Amino acid sequence: MTLDITIEDSRWQDAGLAALAEEAVAAVLAHFALDPEMCEISLLACDDTEIAGLNAEFREKPAPTNVLSWPSEERAAEEDGGTPLPPEPDFTGEIPLGDIAISYGTCAREAAEAGKPLADHTRHLIVHGMLHLLGYDHIRDRDAALMEGIEVLILGKMGIANPYMTEDAP
Template sequence: MAVDLICEDPRWDALNLAALAAPACAAALAEVGLDPDDWDISLLGCDDVRIAALNADFRGKPSPTNVLSWPSDERAAGIDGEMPPPPDPSDPELGDIAIAYDTCAKEAEAAAKPIAEHATHLIVHATLHLLGFDHERDGDADLMEGLESRILVAMGYADPYGEDAG
């Protein structure tokens, strides 16, 4: 699997975003039965100013957020709580992710988690979005959160939605 990484904020370099992203993306893909070697993802490590501009441009919300994702194709499930259809294997590009250091760091601190753990969660979350998972409907949210929990626990992290979640 290729994670094409662009770091616009040097704080991501200090955290070694590349070393966090590759296993997080691979774990998310493997959890849904996809071979990580078959897929490509682009990741932008940025700051709150950049992600606020992206959020304004693409979602009409001119404020920072933790992570954004742009799937290369519409993959959402038609029925609430069902698995989305798998991506087309003839097009290995799954889409793009942007993650903001400032918001990620603030959220990690508020949850009393290491920033690397929270960033890994956000990358897993965004990768699932690229695969068509969402959390707008209750059944979809339950499915997505369950996947995130299994992936992160298997990676050695705490369950982000468990009783001890921050």
């Protein structure tokens, strides 16, 4: 797999982002039976200032967020809850999936507030970002349920508890 990681915030280096990202990306590709040798993904590991700028530029929301994704092509299902189109190799035989940005400050804060290990939350956000690259989204209700279910399944295979379960949930 070609996973191009750019670390702009050195705290990500200290957190072991490269290994966490490789594990999360490999788990998603395995879940969808995608050949990792054919897939290309770029990951920007940045801070809240950088991601706030990206969020403002691409989503018109001038605030930090945890993760952003830019799929290389539109794969979303037309029908709410439908399965997105599978990625296809381009003319070179590669499968360019797209780009992900993850912010250390927001990720670390969310992990601390939820009482979760930073490594688990980081892998969750990368899995989440990868699913966006594959055409999954959470805007419509059935799409959100589908995406969340796949996230939980993939994370479970990595030994990470369901991030959507709360103490208040049955």
